[in-house]
Amino acid sequence: MKARKSHFFKLQDSLFKYFLIACSLIVVGLFVAIFLMLFETSLPSIYQNGWSFLTGLVWDPNNNIFGALPAIAGTLISAAVATLVAIPLSIGIAIFFTEYAPARSKLVLSLFIDLLAAIPSVIYGIWGLWIIAPLIKTNVEQPIIGAIGFIPLFSGPAYGLSIFLAIVILTIMVIPIITAITIELLSKTPVPLKEGMISLGATKSETIRHLGLPFARLGIVAAVILGLGRALGETMAVTMVIGNSYYWPFSGYSIFAPATTITSKIAGAVGEAGGLEFSALLEMALILMVISLAVNFISRSLIKRTSKRGFG
Amino acid sequence: MHLLSRKRKETFVKILCFLVTAAVIIPLLWIIGDVIYNGLAAWNISFLVSPVIQGGIGNAILGTFIINGMACLFGIPLGVLTGMYLSEYGQEGWFASMVRTTVESLSGIPSLILGLFAYATIIIALSQSATDRHYTAIASALALGLMMIPLVGKATEESMRVISNDIREAAIALGVPKWIRTTRIVLAIAKGGVLTGSLLAFARISGETAPLLFTALFSNFWPTGINQPMASLQVLIYNYALSGYPNLVTQAWGAALFLALIVVAINIIVRVYTKPKYKEGF
Amino acid sequence: MQTKLDVQDLNAWFYQKQALKNVNVKIPEKMVTAVIGPSGCGKSTFIRCINRMHELVPGAKVSGKVLLDGADIYGTMDPMDVRRKVGMVFQKPNPFPNMSVADNVVAGLKLLGTYKKQELSELSDANLKSVGLWEEVKDDLKKSGASLSGGQQQRLCIARALAMNPEVILMDEPSSALDPASTAKIEELVKKLKNETTVIIITHNVQQAARISDMTAFFYLGELIEFDQTANIFESPKNQLTERYITGRFG
Numbered sequence: 127m128k129a130r131k132s133h134f135f136k137l138q139d140s141l142f143k144y145f146l147i148a149c150s151l152i153v154v155g156l157f158v159a160i161f162l163m164l165f166e167t168s169l170p171s172i173y174q175n176g177w178s179f180l181t182g183l184v185w186d187p188n189n190n191i192f193g194a195l196p197a198i199a200g201t202l203i204s205a206a207v208a209t210l211v212a213i214p215l216s217i218g219i220a221i222f223f224t225e226y227a228p229a230r231s232k233l234v235l236s237l238f239i240d241l242l243a244a245i246p247s248v249i250y251g252i253w254g255l256w257i258i259a260p261l262i263k264t265n266v267e268q269p270i271i272g273a274i275g276f277i278p279l280f281s282g283p284a285y286g287l288s289i290f291l292a293i294v295i296l297t298i299m300v301i302p303i304i305t306a307i308t309i310e311l312l313s314k315t316p317v318p319l320k321e322g323m324i325s326l327g328a329t330k331s332e333t334i335r336h337l338g339l340p341f342a343r344l345g346i347v348a349a350v351i352l353g354l355g356r357a358l359g360e361t362m363a364v365t366m367v368i369g370n371s372y373y374w375p376f377s378g379y380s381i382f383a384p385a386t387t388i389t390s391k392i393a394g395a396v397g398e399a400g401g402l403e404f405s406a407l408l409e410m411a412l413i414l415m416v417i418s419l420a421v422n423f424i425s426r427s428l429i430k431r432t433s434k435r436g437f438g
Numbered sequence: 439m440h441l442l443s444r445k446r447k448e449t450f451v452k453i454l455c456f457l458v459t460a461a462v463i464i465p466l467l468w469i470i471g472d473v474i475y476n477g478l479a480a481w482n483i484s485f486l487v488s489p490v491i492q493g494g495i496g497n498a499i500l501g502t503f504i505i506n507g508m509a510c511l512f513g514i515p516l517g518v519l520t521g522m523y524l525s526e527y528g529q530e531g532w533f534a535s536m537v538r539t540t541v542e543s544l545s546g547i548p549s550l551i552l553g554l555f556a557y558a559t560i561i562i563a564l565s566q567s568a569t570d571r572h573y574t575a576i577a578s579a580l581a582l583g584l585m586m587i588p589l590v591g592k593a594t595e596e597s598m599r600v601i602s603n604d605i606r607e608a609a610i611a612l613g614v615p616k617w618i619r620t621t622r623i624v625l626a627i628a629k630g631g632v633l634t635g636s637l638l639a640f641a642r643i644s645g646e647t648a649p650l651l652f653t654a655l656f657s658n659f660w661p662t663g664i665n666q667p668m669a670s671l672q673v674l675i676y677n678y679a680l681s682g683y684p685n686l687v688t689q690a691w692g693a694a695l696f697l698a699l700i701v702v703a704i705n706i707i708v709r710v711y712t713k714p715k716y717k718e719g720f
Numbered sequence: 721m722q723t724k725l726d727v728q729d730l731n732a733w734f735y736q737k738q739a740l741k742n743v744n745v746k747i748p749e750k751m752v753t754a755v756i757g758p759s760g761c762g763k764s765t766f767i768r769c770i771n772r773m774h775e776l777v778p779g780a781k782v783s784g785k786v787l788l789d790g791a792d793i794y795g796t797m798d799p800m801d802v803r804r805k806v807g808m809v810f811q812k813p814n815p816f817p818n819m820s821v822a823d824n825v826v827a828g829l830k831l832l833g834t835y836k837k838q839e840l841s842e843l844s845d846a847n848l849k850s851v852g853l854w855e856e857v858k859d860d861l862k863k864s865g866a867s868l869s870g871g872q873q874q875r876l877c878i879a880r881a882l883a884m885n886p887e888v889i890l891m892d893e894p895s896s897a898l899d900p901a902s903t904a905k906i907e908e909l910v911k912k913l914k915n916e917t918t919v920i921i922i923t924h925n926v927q928q929a930a931r932i933s934d935m936t937a938f939f940y941l942g943e944l945i946e947f948d949q950t951a952n953i954f955e956s957p958k959n960q961l962t963e964r965y966i967t968g969r970f971g
Contacts, residue, residue, distance in 0.1 A: 133798070135618075135832075139615045141617075146527060147533070149519040150523045150524075150533075153537065159559070218454065219462060222456055240709070241466060241470075244641060244645075244702070245645070247647070248672050249469065249694050250469070251676065252675055252679040253473070329448040332444075361648040362647045366680065389550050607810060608815075610776065611773065611803055613832065619831075
């Protein structure tokens with residue numbers, strides 16, 4: 127037998143195991159390092175600005191005054207509204223895909239959904255900036271302002287680049303995430319129950335409403351939260367179309383006004399920032415990271431619960 | 439009468455779902471149409487092969503591939519090895535669940551923050567002073583590699599885990615040690631899934647711009663080394679789209695078309711390669 | 721009759737549940753020993769203790785001795801060495817799908833040692849011939865092992881175990897997933913194998929045990945009830961439980 131000796135294999139076996147553990151430790155270490163770096167760099171700002179960082183409205187590097195509330199509000203509002211709008215649209219597509227779409231069109235349709243998720247955000251950005259912003263300005267914002275501009279939410283002037291446009295683009299970017307998971311959940315509706323309902327004379331829409339959606343509910347919630355996470359952290363597309371004006375929504379409530387988010391503020395300012403401003407920007411990043419991780423964690427625990435129930 | 443109204447409701451739901459689907463597919467086709475139309479207007483041979491300084495995008499194409507390549511060198515091995523650990527060694531225990539939680543959390547960190555991490559740990563650390571920053575493509579690769587780890591790791595873990603235990607038992611019964619079984623049987627069977635995951639991760643980082651903005655920065659010239667500022671398609675699109683000069687905006691559209699082609703091509707290749715089964719997310 | 725395996729006071733557990741109780745048996749060399757008994761009687765656990773695969777299941781525990789040619793496999797011997805000397809064929813055929821038919825046969829040798837290409841291909845051909853698969857697959861040697869039919873896959877797995885030149889070969893209901901024609905081929909093969917090696921085969925089918933084995937062991941609720949020459953077991957069983965089982969009154 128020309129086989130090697132067993133003790134040789136045993137040594138290799140434990141070396142290999144420790145090698146894998148070491149690699150996993152590197153990954154854990156990098157994650158911890160990201161967190162520590164953000165925290166450590168934020169310390170001067172946390173120390174100097176205190177709680178007023180969370181409530182302040184002014185960002186003035188010349189006088190070392192840093193309040194992050196407009197950016198935090200912009201991030202939360204744009205992500206939340208975009209996700210809310212995306213929910214019915216995504217569920218509609220998922221129902222169309224699983225119930226009504228002809229079998230041959232499914233391949234193309236699912237490729238489209240994948241592509242929607244795959245298109246780089248900077249391409250959404252250039253499209254929003256040069257194609258959609260002018261269109262929305264003249265065909266949506268100006269008519270609405272003209273008709274109901276007396277309502278603060280829709281007051282003028284029309285800029286094109288606005289929180290409204292950012293929400294539109296974010297909605298398009300969030301839809302494929304929620305849709306993909308919802309399709310997966312709906313296609314796992316227990317077939318015997320489905321057949322049972324149809325044999326009782328239920329229509330497809332009734333089957334979906336009373337069987338498919340209730341079964342998928344928890345998973346859809348997880349998908350929505352996952353989509354929210356994506357919207358919260360999105361940088362490029364938002365930066366390019368939101369107009370980057372720091373005071374919204376405290377300067378006025380119009381959704382057609384330019385605004386800012388945590389990500390667009392950081393992307394725009396970090397290159398030139400030094401000293402306390404850099405520290406303040408990283409404190410904003412730390413806040414974003416904590417929100418993102420919390421959202422991610424909630425979504426994953428929900429997904430785990432659905433898979434324990436036997437589907438998802 | 440009752441039956442009729444139920445039928446009407448069914449038709450209504452069907453049409454509504456169709457309209458919603460169309461409403462989302464239209465922007466997709468619209469974007470693709472705009473990118474092709476405006477991009478092709480910029481394209482010719484010299485546009486693709488000459489550097490930015492001569493009005494082309496050649497150095498940005500090369501830069502994107504160099505940065506992605508470096509990110510792969512770092513992200514794919516770490517992802518595969520971590521995924522392998524989770525699938526074959528880390529079924530239980532606190533260490534394994536810590537690693538699993540970390541990998542999942544890593545995928546939830548916005549890419550901008552990974553860019554900030556690379557900026558703070560490499561750019562600022564290597565710079566002489568605040569006014570004389572040393573920008574380098576290596577920092578970009580670190581940020582993008584960090585993005586790849588959870589994508590590749592999850593793909594590896596999942597495609598190894600679905601392999602039947604019968605196969606592992608066959609190897610054990612032959613007296614094959616675990617590490618050989620893991621690498622030359624289980625990983626070898628799962629390599630299609632690992633490859634697919636790596637390709638999708640490559641496509642994903644190809645479009646990432648935020649981690650490059652303040653790490654690789656930009657350059658108008660052909661790269662002469664990796665430890666220096668480097669152009670990329672992504673940053674070119676961002677900078678030139680915002681510049682407002684028509685000729686630069688056209689250049690940005692041309693770059694957008696090339697970038698979209700990379701991403702779409704990889705997605706279609708993966709789609710054809712992995713059979714028409716719906717798979718996404720998680 | 722030379723003893724190949726001497727099992728002494730073998731006990732096995734899954735967590736609290738005792739799966740084998742004080743099993744003592746001497747398995748003779750170069751014979752086919754059939755292991756029979758109703759589901760859950762411990763027969764699978766018994767053979768998995770002989771190549772030290774039982775202990776891989778979480779919560780599993782073993783005590784006692786298993787002497788292979790006088791040396792205790794639970795003593796200083798490495799489990800990997802044990803498994804190389806004691807080959808195993810499983811209930812469901814499990815060829816490596818990433819390897820060709822030819823490579824599957826010599827998979828163990830290839831993964832463990834340093835052999836020349838020429839040696840490997842000769843060994844592969846020889847073992848395919850000895851399981852009677854050569855004529856059927858000689859034109860498809862480069863195809864994936866998973867492309868063969870179920871019966872062919874199982875014979876491929878037997879060839880893979882044989883290529884390691886094992887002292888003992890364990891078979892866990894190797895034909896239970898196969899059609900009657902494939903089963904007949906496996907049975908023929910098992911009868912032939914005892915010229916070269918010692919075979920221990922679990923079977924759910926009492927007639928199969930009668931057809932192919934020299935010795936038969938009957939297990940019930942984790943205990944070895946009776947062990948004797950197959951002819952004796954089937955013609956004049958000493959224990960009433962054995963008689964009831966082989967006449968099909970329970971199981």
